[in-house]
Amino acid sequence: MNTVTRSVVTGVGGYLPDEVVTNDDLAKFVDTTDDWIVERTGIHARHRAAPEQAVSDLALVAAQRALAAAGRTAAEVDLIVVGTTTPDLTFPATATIVQRKLGAPIGVAFDVQAVCSGFVYALSVADGFVARGRSRCALVIGAETMTRLMDWTDRGTCVLFGDGAGAVVLEPGEGKGDTDDRGVLGFALRADGTKQDLLYVDGGVSTSGDIGKLRMQGNQVFRHAVVNISEAVLAAAADAGVDVADVDWFIPHQANQRILEGVAKRLGIDPAKVVSTVATHANTSAASIPLAMDQAIADGRIKPGQLLLLEAMGGGLTWGACVVRL
Numbered sequence: 474m475n476t477v478t479r480s481v482v483t484g485v486g487g488y489l490p491d492e493v494v495t496n497d498d499l500a501k502f503v504d505t506t507d508d509w510i511v512e513r514t515g516i517h518a519r520h521r522a523a524p525e526q527a528v529s530d531l532a533l534v535a536a537q538r539a540l541a542a543a544g545r546t547a548a549e550v551d552l553i554v555v556g557t558t559t560p561d562l563t564f565p566a567t568a569t570i571v572q573r574k575l576g577a578p579i580g581v582a583f584d585v586q587a588v589c590s591g592f593v594y595a596l597s598v599a600d601g602f603v604a605r606g607r608s609r610c611a612l613v614i615g616a617e618t619m620t621r622l623m624d625w626t627d628r629g630t631c632v633l634f635g636d637g638a639g640a641v642v643l644e645p646g647e648g649k650g651d652t653d654d655r656g657v658l659g660f661a662l663r664a665d666g667t668k669q670d671l672l673y674v675d676g677g678v679s680t681s682g683d684i685g686k687l688r689m690q691g692n693q694v695f696r697h698a699v700v701n702i703s704e705a706v707l708a709a710a711a712d713a714g715v716d717v718a719d720v721d722w723f724i725p726h727q728a729n730q731r732i733l734e735g736v737a738k739r740l741g742i743d744p745a746k747v748v749s750t751v752a753t754h755a756n757t758s759a760a761s762i763p764l765a766m767d768q769a770i771a772d773g774r775i776k777p778g779q780l781l782l783l784e785a786m787g788g789g790l791t792w793g794a795c796v797v798r799l
């Protein structure tokens with residue numbers, strides 16, 4: 474019988490920095506209220522990295538936890554892909570810094586920059602290595618220190634973001650080539666560079682020479698989000714050969730509770746199947762999906778063998794979706 478090599482998620486891990494910043498904490502220095510933030514976004518609190526913590530430090534702990542869950546060691550890791558928009562340094566890639574701190578002596582390491590879609594993009598890139606036999610043990614990490622990009626006088630953005638990291642281990646597994654196979658089953662990735670002005674950072678190496686601050690036309694992004702994400706979800710489901718109705722858990726990028734609910738409603742997804750961490754994590758950009766996976770696995774909701782649908786949208790604009798059987 475012919476078999477197909479799939480990239481199987483064998484371990485998931487997450488890390489959130491200790492400091493919790495509530496909406497009331499923010500209301501002390503920016504013109505906002507807990508009521509407004511909760512009603513418009515569903516966010517109650519977010520975590521903030523300590524000044525001495527770099528994004529690679531967050532990524533390192535998430536990676537170590539994912540490896541422990543997979544029963545693998547750093548010595549076995551031959552590929553590290555980090556989705557981040559807040560790297561430690563302009564170069565080298567955060568992935569190579571994680572490689573060094575992890576003590577992973579072999580293989581390939583690089584970053585993927587697709588902002589909030591970074592994890593979905595990174596997963597698709599790593600899937601290309603693992604499913605083609607070019608990696609036996611890959612770490613795919615979404616890690617962000619978004620609070621470092623905030624303009625703390627802009628109430629339209631600074632209340633929305635938080636810091637954190639999530640990671641998965643991908644290993645090759647043989648499947649029959651049908652939708653019962655464990656592993657990554659399908660993808661849809663999208664980008665539209667004409668929408669840059671809706672969500673971007675106003676600084677960079679070859680322009681201002683500084684890191685800049687995050688700028689967003691929130692209501693415009695919101696308008697694009699529900700429509701674009703829904704199209705990508707349907708395309709990823711078609712790529713995998715599954716119906717959205719067959720999905721056990723819908724794990725969206727955690728930007729806004731109203732977007733999560735809007736997408737679920739448009740696609741006819743039962744709200745009880747939607748994993749939401751936005752209330753306590755806020756928007757952790759590329760980290761939000763693996764952090765949500767980690768939480769729902771840890772609390773016993775997500776079980777091995779279940780069908781997961783991941784989706785995200787962010788600056789670029791970029792967006793995409795991915796179907797995975799755990």
Ligand code: UT7
Nearest residue numbers: 505506509513589628629632691692694695728729786787
């Ligand atoms: O992960 C990347 C993708 N990002 C997203 O998906 C974010 C998408 N956008 C959103 O989540 C929402 O658009 C926001 C939460 C950012 C804003 O919610 P909104 O319902 O779209 O509000 P708005 O931007 O249309 O602003 C409505 C009002 C404005 O006041 P006026 O002009 O009507 O007087 C804002 O100034 O709310 C005001 N406002 C605030 N008020 C209190 C904006 N931010 C705040 C705030 N506290 N923090």
